[in-house]
Amino acid sequence: MRIVKEAAERKNEILDAAEELFAARGYEETSTGDILDRVGIARGTLYYHFRSKEEILDALIGRLNRTMIARAEKAAGDRDVPVVERIIRTILCMNPETGGFPVGHEVMEQVHKPQNALMHQKMQQGLLDGVVPVITRLVEEGNAQGIFHTGYPRETTEMLVLYSGAAFDSRLGGEPEQEARRVKAFIHNTELLLGAESGSLEAPMARLFPQVK
Amino acid sequence: MRIVKEAAERKNEILDAAEELFAARGYEETSTGDILDRVGIARGTLYYHFRSKEEILDALIGRLNRTMIARAEKAAGDRDVPVVERIIRTILCMNPETGGFPVGHEVMEQVHKPQNALMHQKMQQGLLDGVVPVITRLVEEGNAQGIFHTGYPRETTEMLVLYSGAAFDSRLGGEPEQEARRVKAFIHNTELLLGAESGSLEAPMARLFPQVK
DNA sequence: CTCAACCGACAGGTTGTCGGTCGATACGCA
């Protein structure tokens, strides 16, 4: 006897299953059949709710991105916290480890494997589109307060987000030693780019990122 | 009657066909059957020379990357040219349009489509691994000459390469107006990061990149 | 004669389609 549910609910069930499977095996290695089995529905039902396998991926990434951007906006909007610290917190929202991720911790691990290039690219694009504007506003706020001095808030933010993204992935490679050095370089270069006072980022960074030393 | 060729030659024929097809339709949209037909060989022959479809992609990207890195190293080693200009020329080697690409102009266009995420990722990784060390050496040379002053040559180079890569792709989006602004920001921020004298990059850049104004 | 290079049928698996079925809800009517 078959169970009928509201479309929105079924869709979410499918996305839940897809999330677990993609997290465990990756996108390419998961077949629509696997999703079918896990949800307990028939082939036709899946394609009643989604046009294609890729549309499932898009929907899932949209769901993940939405929660992350919400976190980022919350971190960015906390008026009680100084701007520098808010920027760091917002950037950390993008990182699965430091971000205290709501869901999809395992998804993020999969995302970094080369097998899941499509997933990775779509997530990163979502990040760029979603987070860059938020941080840009913070940078402009810092400019207005006179603690930053950059003529290119948007573009500078893009640079910072891209770099931190690549560093969080293992795309840049290197030993732990090199990674630590990368963090120091990131802090130093961020100060340069934003025109912030030398050392003004180090203190808040150390507070939020204790392992940096 | 069947034609027998040396393995290396056949392999190159297969890569040639793959290059054209990937350029026209992308990696995922090209089947091994398409490659078979174009080369005029049988299924078994293809898999005699390559273990899998993905190995074909890897070999092709390796071929493309090798030629590009050769160009980059040539540009970087030209002792008659000032360091700043060599850096710019080397970075431009990565760009299909400004780089006077040897082959694969169309490949690069495909690479930017989201469908070809795997291709894109593998190429970018090759770039990072291949070009970053070359430019890092140039930055260190500039440090030694006293025209740059950065404590993080490697990491700063990574930032610059990542950003220019993303800007060359359309990952950052935006109107032509915004893109022009991005180029200006790139020049300005590069000066900041390298600790170069303000304006010292603008002149060589304008010479090599006339459309910037 | 030997072996690298080649062949093509075939197994196994995948995505997406399509005609048809089921069940909740609304509706007509007594």
Added chain:
DNA sequence: TGCGTATCGACCGACAACCTGTCGGTTGAG
């Protein structure tokens, strides 16, 4: 109010079409 029935969204599963990789067997150059 109670009861057939019409409707339509949700669901089903067989199936077509395709795709990758394998394998035993063949060929021709040296």
